[in-house]
Amino acid sequence: MIDEEEFFFYCPCCGAEVSVLLDLTIRHQKYIEDCEVCCCPVEIAFTIEDDEIVEFDAQPA
Numbered sequence: 001m002i003d004e005e006e007f008f009f010y011c012p013c014c015g016a017e018v019s020v021l022l023d024l025t026i027r028h029q030k031y032i033e034d035c036e037v038c039c040c041p042v043e044i045a046f047t048i049e050d051d052e053i054v055e056f057d058a059q060p061a
Contacts, residue, residue: 007046007053012060014038024048032061 008019016037023029030045041061047054 002051005053007056009056009058011035011037011040011042012058013040013042020044022046022048022053024051024053 003023003025005022005024006019007022008017010016011018013035014037016035018036020033026048028045028047030043032041032043034040035042043059043061044057046056
């Protein structure tokens with residue numbers, strides 16, 4: 001079983017493609033992480049089912 005997965009998305013603040021490392025061992029997560037390009041806070045929420053990312057959302061925090 002893979003515990004983490006790198007996931008790419010576009011920052012809702014600056015539009016740059018960035019990545020986050022998602023923990024696949026927790027079924028649903030919601031947290032704030034700064035964009036690695038523009039440093040704006042981004043609220044990240046995702047859901048895991050059967051070791052797959054089934055929902056992902058990134059919004060300005």
